Amino acid sequence: MTDRRPTPISAEQQGAVDLLGVLAYGALLAFDRLAADARKAPSLAERVHVAHLAARQMAHFRRVQSRLAELGTDETRAVEPVRGAFDAFHRHAEPNGWFEGLVWSYVAQGIAADFYREIAAFVDPLTQAVVLEVLAEEPDDDFVVRTVRAGVRADPRLAGRLALWGRRLVGEALSQAQRVAADRPSLTSLLTGTGAEPGMDLAVISQTFARLIENHTVRMRTLGLQS
Amino acid sequence: MTDRRPTPISAEQQGAVDLLGVLAYGALLAFDRLAADARKAPSLAERVHVAHLAARQMAHFRRVQSRLAELGTDETRAVEPVRGAFDAFHRHAEPNGWFEGLVWSYVAQGIAADFYREIAAFVDPLTQAVVLEVLAEEPDDDFVVRTVRAGVRADPRLAGRLALWGRRLVGEALSQAQRVAADRPSLTSLLTGTGAEPGMDLAVISQTFARLIENHTVRMRTLGLQS
Numbered sequence: 001m002t003d004r005r006p007t008p009i010s011a012e013q014q015g016a017v018d019l020l021g022v023l024a025y026g027a028l029l030a031f032d033r034l035a036a037d038a039r040k041a042p043s044l045a046e047r048v049h050v051a052h053l054a055a056r057q058m059a060h061f062r063r064v065q066s067r068l069a070e071l072g073t074d075e076t077r078a079v080e081p082v083r084g085a086f087d088a089f090h091r092h093a094e095p096n097g098w099f100e101g102l103v104w105s106y107v108a109q110g111i112a113a114d115f116y117r118e119i120a121a122f123v124d125p126l127t128q129a130v131v132l133e134v135l136a137e138e139p140d141d142d143f144v145v146r147t148v149r150a151g152v153r154a155d156p157r158l159a160g161r162l163a164l165w166g167r168r169l170v171g172e173a174l175s176q177a178q179r180v181a182a183d184r185p186s187l188t189s190l191l192t193g194t195g196a197e198p199g200m201d202l203a204v205i206s207q208t209f210a211r212l213i214e215n216h217t218v219r220m221r222t223l224g225l226q227s
Numbered sequence: 228m229t230d231r232r233p234t235p236i237s238a239e240q241q242g243a244v245d246l247l248g249v250l251a252y253g254a255l256l257a258f259d260r261l262a263a264d265a266r267k268a269p270s271l272a273e274r275v276h277v278a279h280l281a282a283r284q285m286a287h288f289r290r291v292q293s294r295l296a297e298l299g300t301d302e303t304r305a306v307e308p309v310r311g312a313f314d315a316f317h318r319h320a321e322p323n324g325w326f327e328g329l330v331w332s333y334v335a336q337g338i339a340a341d342f343y344r345e346i347a348a349f350v351d352p353l354t355q356a357v358v359l360e361v362l363a364e365e366p367d368d369d370f371v372v373r374t375v376r377a378g379v380r381a382d383p384r385l386a387g388r389l390a391l392w393g394r395r396l397v398g399e400a401l402s403q404a405q406r407v408a409a410d411r412p413s414l415t416s417l418l419t420g421t422g423a424e425p426g427m428d429l430a431v432i433s434q435t436f437a438r439l440i441e442n443h444t445v446r447m448r449t450l451g452l453q454s
Contacts, residue, residue: 031278035262044303048292051258051285058282061275076271 014186016123017071019116021078022180022187023131024064025086026112028079030105031057033090037101049143053105060134067130082180089176093169099151103162103223104169106144110219111173114212122190141222149224163226170216170227174209181205241413243350244298246343248305249407249414250358251291252313253339255306257332258284260317264328276370280332287361294357309407316403320396326378326385327392330450333371334393337446338400341439349417368449376451390453397443397454401436408432 034054041047095101120131220227261281268274322328347358419431447454
């Protein structure tokens with residue numbers, strides 16, 4: 001083995017690498033979650049459908065991997081700083097059964113996608129293209145919406161449990177996003193512009209979070225659930 | 228919902244549908260197994276590698292799905308008759324830890340691929356092309372061989388455990404293949420030619436199994452393990 005030192009990364013590229021790291025690890029954990037959910041599907045057709053959704057996460061991962069290589073780094077290094085927050089989210093928001101798994105994929109991936117989209121506006125055009133391309137292919141909302149609505153029709157008690165679950169997910173997601181924002185100034189400075197005053201940062205971040213919560217409310221309503 | 232009756236399938240097509248059913252369910256279960264193994268990987272790079280292998284199984288599944296649709300059926304109907312044998316195999320041969328998982332994917336997928344290849348010689352050309360295309364992309368042997376050999380070098384006691392595991396896998400695989408062969412005359416008659424005498428069938432099947440065991444022995448040797 002030769003000693004291959006990483007190419008130094010410019011300060012402005014660090015934000016892009018951080019975003020790609022978040023996207024990569026998010027895809028890997030979504031793959032895990034969806035693969036586990038597939039096993040809980042009540043029918044073979046649904047199992048196959050969710051397994052395909054899982055596989056698609058790895059296609060996203062591959063695209064992010066290529067962009068990281070172009071930026072002179074790799075997924076192992078890019079993912080390291082954000083692993084803690086993601087692992088905590090997945091540990092604290094473990095779905096229980098088929099329907100909670102579906103709501104998880106819709107709600108958590110929805111919030112994540114909104115968050116990535118907000119940040120993608122501020123990275124270099126090539127990274128932005130990769131992020132938007134991956135997001136454009138994102139979740140098969142129709143399948144989840146149809147299945148959850150049918151589930152609630154068949155068992156109305158499910159509505160309350162899933163509404164609670166959605167609230168827990170958004171709370172946990174925002175608390176972990178805050179943790180990433182605090183740990184990675186390179187990401188937050190993308191949102192707020194470098195050199196902004198600390199108080200300013202906080203205002204921009206809370207506006208971003210307000211938009212994330214608004215979109216979340218719309219998603220819960222689409223599922224036929226109270227937010 | 229309109230009542231969509233399945234197009235009747237000719238006797239000669241039934242063998243092709245059975246083979247595709249076996250291939251489809253095999254891919255789905257391999258997806259499950261590899262996705263579970265990915266979580267046990269000691270490094271992020273290995274985790275990503277195995278998750279990509281899992282995702283590839285779903286690409287295979289999709290190709291088999293299309294061919295089944297062309298034959299006027301679908302995966303749910305094609306998979307039904309072979310589920311029992313496959314589920315039993317997976318229940319009886321549950322790998323314990325990272326290395327047993329790698330040996331599982333190498334050995335079980337290797338035996339399965341040999342079996343499919345034997346049968347593919349006798350189905351219609353379009354189905355044959357799909358099967359061979361899927362098999363051509365099959366396992367990333369190099370990664371497994373390198374990783375298992377390095378594991379045994381680092382901990383020589385692993386060799387005995389993995390050799391035993393390989394023996395258990397081949398025994399279980401052949402016993403389940405025999406079950407499928409007994410349950411699905413449409414498949415075995417492909418191997419033996421329709422109308423062959425029962426005694427003849429047995430001879431051809433045991434020759435096929437002898438070839439599968441021979442190839443298995445070569446694979447175990449490649450892994451640096453006794454068969």
